[in-house]
Amino acid sequence: MFRNMYDTDVTVWSPEGRLLQVEYAMESVKQGSACIALRSSTHSVLGALKRAVSELSSHQQKLLEIDDHLGIGIAGLTADARTLAKWMRNECLNHKYVYGTSMPTGRLATDLADRHQRTTQTYVRRPYGVGLLLASFDKNGPHVYQTCPSGNVYECYATAIGARSQSGRTYLEKHHESFPECSRDDLIMHALRALVGCVSGDGELTKENGSIGIVGKDEKFVVIEGDELQPYLDRLELEGGNNGGDDDDDEGGDDAAEGDAKDEDAMET
Numbered sequence: 001m002f003r004n005m006y007d008t009d010v011t012v013w014s015p016e017g018r019l020l021q022v023e024y025a026m027e028s029v030k031q032g033s034a035c036i037a038l039r040s041s042t043h044s045v046l047g048a049l050k051r052a053v054s055e056l057s058s059h060q061q062k063l064l065e066i067d068d069h070l071g072i073g074i075a076g077l078t079a080d081a082r083t084l085a086k087w088m089r090n091e092c093l094n095h096k097y098v099y100g101t102s103m104p105t106g107r108l109a110t111d112l113a114d115r116h117q118r119t120t121q122t123y124v125r126r127p128y129g130v131g132l133l134l135a136s137f138d139k140n141g142p143h144v145y146q147t148c149p150s151g152n153v154y155e156c157y158a159t160a161i162g163a164r165s166q167s168g169r170t171y172l173e174k175h176h177e178s179f180p181e182c183s184r185d186d187l188i189m190h191a192l193r194a195l196v197g198c199v200s201g202d203g204e205l206t207k208e209n210g211s212i213g214i215v216g217k218d219e220k221f222v223v224i225e226g227d228e229l230q231p232y233l234d235r236l237e238l239e240g241g242n243n244g245g246d247d248d249d250d251e252g253g254d255d256a257a258e259g260d261a262k263d264e265d266a267m268e269t
Contacts, residue, residue, distance in 0.1 A: 076130030117151025167197030
């Protein structure tokens with residue numbers, strides 16, 4: 001039996017009990033540039049590597065504000081992420097209009113996962129080819145959630161998705177026990193150190209390709225990039241930690257995905 005006999009429709013099961021088109025959508029997340037998230041007892045932080053399709057284009061936005069208390073990081077198809085971000089903003093506005101308070105992040109994450117899952121059960125729509133990381137601070141404290149095209153949702157202390165994300169995930173696993181007591185700036189530095197391992201080849205993390213989003217107690221969600229990010233990169237440089245990841249940490253040909261971005265189009269981020 002050939003694999004392509006069972007991947008023509010998202011509702012067709014393979015003999016091994018797999019939905020191949022859902023797996024293909026999850027693969028598009030792995031080929032997007034890396035995005036990480038972590039939280040302390042007072043803040044939630046997102047970090048992302050931005051990708052430029054060519055030397056003549058600007059870098060694509062990887063971190064999006066959804067509400068004052070919530071932001072998302074994306075890996076996968078930019079257009080799908082933009083559609084989901086618009087829906088999430090509408091949900092937050094509707095909740096605030098009806099109840100007068102910000103929407104609980106857990107409820108929004110569950111609704112988002114349900115929206116992902118519905119596309120895996122009907123043949124007239126394809127799965128969303130994007131993975132999202134949600135970072136927020138609500139009345140229950142800081143939160144980090146991860147969603148994927150299959151409809152799964154996870155609440156995490158820290159996580160990483162996208163190309164070469166295993167290096168960042170390894171760093172987060174090694175240091176996550178210290179995150180709860182970290183200050184705002186220390187948490188940002190941890191995010192940058194995790195991102196450094198996700199940079200391909202001999203590349204470096206710079207103010208052009210790096211981006212940080214943070215939200216916390218009495219602090220609305222803000223994106224730090226460009227000249228505002230430079231002081232943190234200078235501090236990282238003094239530590240001697242701003243070097244690209246090793247090729248051994250590459251998972252599933254992510255270097256090729258990084259290099260092919262210029263030949264494909266602006267859909268993948």
